[in-house]
Amino acid sequence: MAKSSANDHSSFLAYKNYRWLKISVLICIASAIGYWMTDFDPVRNGGTWYGYTLGTIGALLILWLSVLGIRKRAITQGHWSLKAWTSAHIYLGLGLLIVATLHTGFQFGMNVHTLSYAIMVFVILSGLIGIYFYAVIPRKMSTNRAEMSQQHMLDEVASLNSLLIDTAQPLRNDYIPVVEKAAQTTQLGGSIFRRISGENKRCTTQKALTFFKQELRTTDNDMRSPVLDIISVLERKNALLGRIRKHIRYKSLLQIWLFIHIPFTFALIAALAAHIISVFYYN
Incomplete structure (x- = not known):
């Protein structure tokens, strides 16, 4: 069996001792040197031969970087593993900002070229x-x-709901509806704002827990032990619901980011196509 190197366990940011960061920096330095050493009259802009060169490099980078979404569906090892591809995507994407800015020659206006850049x-x-x-x-x-x-956490919630009903049997009759509501109306997810916040102020389990903690102060000795038992189960369920809501919050943040980043990537490709077509059509 082959031995795994330390790099195999590094993050995608530090992949192969920051290989793609170094490559990106070299591309940026080379682009900047070429930009400042090349003399243009009257001004530098994307329509010069060097502007076309940087524009071609930038366009190819955009198309190549856009492939990552497809690449994620294939799992391979080695130089083009998902970790390697992600590392290249990040650092070459940052380098693209320098290349594309130099391509513009810092000439901006109300046109499709500036729109694609924006x-x-x-x-x-x-x-x-x-x-x-x-x-x-x-x-x-x-x-x-x-x-x-x-799924395991959700199954555990279902088990705790059953345990709540069983534990509630010794309670007074007026306490039973509070427990049943906590067991039967567990709320997870909801609106996007509720998922991101990771909280639910209407949570019946939290309300039941608060209710029984208050009742514990005034309940008689006969009910004290059953109330403590129901509080113990409610605390377990409430803690588990907190973990599930936090899990949903994390997943929602990733999903929202994807819903923003991916559509704008397609918009970038469309704007890039319009930019290229207009350049060759009007020139």
Whole structure:
């Protein structure tokens, strides 16, 4: 069996000792040197031979980077593993910002060329948010789940609901509806704002827990032990619901980012096509 190297366990940001960061930096330096050493009259712009060169490099980078969504569906090892591809996607995407800016010659206006540049900048900036999300959120999700799958956590909620009904048997009759409501109306998910917040102020389990903690202060000795038992089960369920809602929050943040980043990537490709067509049509 082949031995795995330390790089095999590094993050996608540090893949192969920051190989793609170094490549991206070299591309940016070479582009900048060529930009400043080449003399243009009257001004530098995307319509010069060097502007066309940088524009071609930028366009190819955009198309290549857009393939990552398709690449994620294929799992391979080696130089073009998903980790390697993601590392290249990040650092070459950041390098694209420099290449494309030099391509414009810092000439902007109210036209399709500037529009395509603006969309590109937005996609890259949203990509920076994605870097943070994918570097931090998966680890937080793993810690939060504590080796439990989402389905396992939901099954545990169902078990606790059954336990609530059984534990409620010794309680007074006026306490039973509170427990039944907590067991039968568990709310998870909901609106996008509720999923992102990771909270539910209408949670019947939390309300039942608050209710019985208040009742514990005034209940008689005969009911004290049954109330403590129901509080114990409610606390377990409430803690588990908190973990599930946090899990849903993390998943929702990733999904929202994808719903923004991917459509704007397609918009960038469309704007890029319009930019290229208009350049050759009007020139």
